[in-house]
Amino acid sequence: MAAESFPMIGGDGPYSYSKNSNLQREAAENAREMLVSAIVENLDIEKELCPISNTFTIADLGCSTGPNTFIAVQNIIEAVSQAFQTKNQSQIPDFQVYFSDHVSNDFNILFANLPKDGKYFAAGVPGSFHGRLFPKASLSFVYSSYALQWLSKAPQELRDSNLPAFNKGKIFYTNAADEVGQAYFGQYSEDLLCFLDARAQELTPGGLMALLIPGRPDATLPANSSLGPIFEPFESCLVDMANEGLISKDKIDTFNLPMYSPSPEELRKLIQKNGCFEIVKLDEQPGGSVPLPSAEGCRAGLETLISNHFGSEIIEQFFDRYAKKVEGRPPLNSAIDGVGPGLFILLKRNL
Amino acid sequence: MAAESFPMIGGDGPYSYSKNSNLQREAAENAREMLVSAIVENLDIEKELCPISNTFTIADLGCSTGPNTFIAVQNIIEAVSQAFQTKNQSQIPDFQVYFSDHVSNDFNILFANLPKDGKYFAAGVPGSFHGRLFPKASLSFVYSSYALQWLSKAPQELRDSNLPAFNKGKIFYTNAADEVGQAYFGQYSEDLLCFLDARAQELTPGGLMALLIPGRPDATLPANSSLGPIFEPFESCLVDMANEGLISKDKIDTFNLPMYSPSPEELRKLIQKNGCFEIVKLDEQPGGSVPLPSAEGCRAGLETLISNHFGSEIIEQFFDRYAKKVEGRPPLNSAIDGVGPGLFILLKRNL
Numbered sequence: 001m002a003a004e005s006f007p008m009i010g011g012d013g014p015y016s017y018s019k020n021s022n023l024q025r026e027a028a029e030n031a032r033e034m035l036v037s038a039i040v041e042n043l044d045i046e047k048e049l050c051p052i053s054n055t056f057t058i059a060d061l062g063c064s065t066g067p068n069t070f071i072a073v074q075n076i077i078e079a080v081s082q083a084f085q086t087k088n089q090s091q092i093p094d095f096q097v098y099f100s101d102h103v104s105n106d107f108n109i110l111f112a113n114l115p116k117d118g119k120y121f122a123a124g125v126p127g128s129f130h131g132r133l134f135p136k137a138s139l140s141f142v143y144s145s146y147a148l149q150w151l152s153k154a155p156q157e158l159r160d161s162n163l164p165a166f167n168k169g170k171i172f173y174t175n176a177a178d179e180v181g182q183a184y185f186g187q188y189s190e191d192l193l194c195f196l197d198a199r200a201q202e203l204t205p206g207g208l209m210a211l212l213i214p215g216r217p218d219a220t221l222p223a224n225s226s227l228g229p230i231f232e233p234f235e236s237c238l239v240d241m242a243n244e245g246l247i248s249k250d251k252i253d254t255f256n257l258p259m260y261s262p263s264p265e266e267l268r269k270l271i272q273k274n275g276c277f278e279i280v281k282l283d284e285q286p287g288g289s290v291p292l293p294s295a296e297g298c299r300a301g302l303e304t305l306i307s308n309h310f311g312s313e314i315i316e317q318f319f320d321r322y323a324k325k326v327e328g329r330p331p332l333n334s335a336i337d338g339v340g341p342g343l344f345i346l347l348k349r350n351l
Numbered sequence: 352m353a354a355e356s357f358p359m360i361g362g363d364g365p366y367s368y369s370k371n372s373n374l375q376r377e378a379a380e381n382a383r384e385m386l387v388s389a390i391v392e393n394l395d396i397e398k399e400l401c402p403i404s405n406t407f408t409i410a411d412l413g414c415s416t417g418p419n420t421f422i423a424v425q426n427i428i429e430a431v432s433q434a435f436q437t438k439n440q441s442q443i444p445d446f447q448v449y450f451s452d453h454v455s456n457d458f459n460i461l462f463a464n465l466p467k468d469g470k471y472f473a474a475g476v477p478g479s480f481h482g483r484l485f486p487k488a489s490l491s492f493v494y495s496s497y498a499l500q501w502l503s504k505a506p507q508e509l510r511d512s513n514l515p516a517f518n519k520g521k522i523f524y525t526n527a528a529d530e531v532g533q534a535y536f537g538q539y540s541e542d543l544l545c546f547l548d549a550r551a552q553e554l555t556p557g558g559l560m561a562l563l564i565p566g567r568p569d570a571t572l573p574a575n576s577s578l579g580p581i582f583e584p585f586e587s588c589l590v591d592m593a594n595e596g597l598i599s600k601d602k603i604d605t606f607n608l609p610m611y612s613p614s615p616e617e618l619r620k621l622i623q624k625n626g627c628f629e630i631v632k633l634d635e636q637p638g639g640s641v642p643l644p645s646a647e648g649c650r651a652g653l654e655t656l657i658s659n660h661f662g663s664e665i666i667e668q669f670f671d672r673y674a675k676k677v678e679g680r681p682p683l684n685s686a687i688d689g690v691g692p693g694l695f696i697l698l699k700r701n702l
Contacts, residue, residue: 051403051404052402052403052486052487052488052489053402053486053487053488053489054487055486055487055489094486094487096485096486096489098474103462103463103465104463106459107458107459107462107475108457108458108459111454111458111475111477112454112455114454114477121476121483121484121485121486122476122477122478123449123474123475123476124458124462124474124475124476124477125472125473125474125475126462126465126473126475127473132472133472134447134472135403135404135405135406135445135447135472136403136404136405136406136445137403137404138403138404138406138447
């Protein structure tokens with residue numbers, strides 16, 4: 001399956017992902033304790049966990065350019081080391097870490113920023129996590145943080161004005177017709193099943209997979225998406241520009257953010273359908289205040305996507321408007337504004 | 352050990368390595384048949400060759416940005432597949448390929464140019480091959496083509512005017528005092544032993560390592576270096592510019608190309624000193640005509656080195672002069688001009 005790629009902005013300039021990933025960083029830090037205790041409690045040292053002689057292999061899927069990936073990997077290594085020490089009194093293994101993201105990710109910056117302390121062997125793996133990236137049974141542990149909301153593509157039917165899922169005047173499924181949400185969920189199901197199938201082949205039996213995913217509460221429709229309020233100013237700027245004739249309204253009709261945030265229920269069903277993993281944990285992270293992405297943060301994540309669809313000539317003006325629109329706005333409150341919970345999922349590969 | 356890094360020029364512009372590596376390509380193509388038959392004859396399928404379940408792992412050390420590395424890897428995979436088929440009638444394994452070069456190598460271009468045929472899992476591994484890059488016993492096969500001539504640094508004593516190895520007015524050891532050649536060989540010995548020690552740990556028992564190295568004949572002094580004639584126009588341009596006052600003569604005294612081409616005898620001794628490898632083959636490649644590097648080719652390999660030492664402001668003028676100097680010159684003839692043989696070495700990791 002050829003997945004489209006929407007790279008984070010590389011380099012370390014003012015709009016780079018490496019300088020504008022505080023939101024993701026906060027989420028990862030909140031998850032730290034959860035991650036560490038989940039690993040220590042559930043890592044099953046007795047099993048054949050090290051695919052290569054005494055080397056524990058970790059993959060971060062959707063690693064971007066750092067620094068968040070380095071922090072997460074460090075946490076995982078500490079937790080795994082602790083598990084080896086307390087459970088087995090056995091020798092702590094060596095670590096091999098695979099940093100993976102789309103081919104268009106800026107691996108040069110990632111490599112330049114690698115910690116120099118030599119605590120692990122590092123490699124970069126280019127490609128889409130919706131397909132195979134690693135040899136069979138070669139991974140001890142898989143991690144992915146705030147990356148699985150990305151779809152391989154926006155569902156095609158949203159762009160067809162003859163279909164009920166045609167997403168006229170909107171760029172996402174929040175408050176859209178039910179058919180739009182269903183189309184998104186259809187694409188998400190297909191993509192997640194591809195993801196799970198690939199990981200099932202790559203993970204060693206007994207290996208763990210920890211996923212951090214933006215979610216939404218059970219018993220809600222996709223239209224009440226948890227991601228919606230975050231992208232409201234983004235959509236609003238595009239609509240303003242269309243109303244002023246700076247971009248065509250048709251272009252908005254055919255633009256759809258390729259992201260989805262599932263409910264725990266949806267996730268459970270898809271994981272069960274795949275059938276290769278035991279669900280060890282599926283927890284909601286505590287809610288709280290969620291700052292709107294800054295213009296710089298938004299640009300780091302979405303510039304490529306916008307400029308591919310609307311043309312690079314609108315970029316400066318778009319982000320100027322966006323900066324003004326979010327200036328001084330208070331952070332979103334997860335209870336009041338309907339921003340759904342982050343989900344923490346720990347899966348174990350069946351033996 | 353911190354090795355200095357002299358990256359090939361990245362990207363795919365007119366001075367890029369990916370567009371200016373014909374010399375290296377020709378050498379690799381000449382070595383193709385040798386490589387393939389050496390693998391088919393010597394790959395010992397019975398042994399524990401696949402570190403991960405049914406996956407044969409290959410590392411190209413000093414891969415640069417392609418395309419040569421992709422051609423070589425393809426040849427290796429074909430030869431290994433043939434060996435598996437004919438010797439064992441067993442299932443052909445999956446392949447994992449590690450492309451490794453300095454952190455400053457342009458991995459983005461390398462990844463963008465990866466063959467799309469999905470014949471192997473690909474990963475990039477940043478770091479110096481003078482140190483450890485991979486977990487213990489994790490590699491089935493190591494390959495390195497025309498990269499091991501690079502030293503981790505030019506020997507320090509060449510820059511000290513109080514020492515007999517002071518390399519005044521020269522940038523290499525060709526036709527220099529014996530002490531200069533000895534200093535180069537000292538650095539080469541140290542670097543190659545580091546290289547062999549790291550690979551001995553990384554290669555699985557019975558695993559093969561194929562090295563293509565620019566060499567010089569046995570029973571010659573380093574001063575009769577096989578690389579010297581290739582860099583004569585290069586040195587000559589620098590000396591011209593110093594004579595015209597465009598660069599300082601002191602700068603030439605302290606600049607030394609960090610490269611060395613060993614004799615088979617020197618290689619044998621160092622490999623025996625390491626003690627972990629059986630020498631399966633150590634052959635001279637047939638001589639012939641060796642074109643002088645074009646200005647573009649020279650720039651792809653050496654621009655970083657020159658601009659770090661002499662300043663980036665001389666680059667354009669230097670390569671203009673170089674282009675004029677080599678224009679119309681006939682290729683070097685290995686017999687007449689003293690360009691030494693390429694060496695093909697096949698080593699097997701002891702069990």
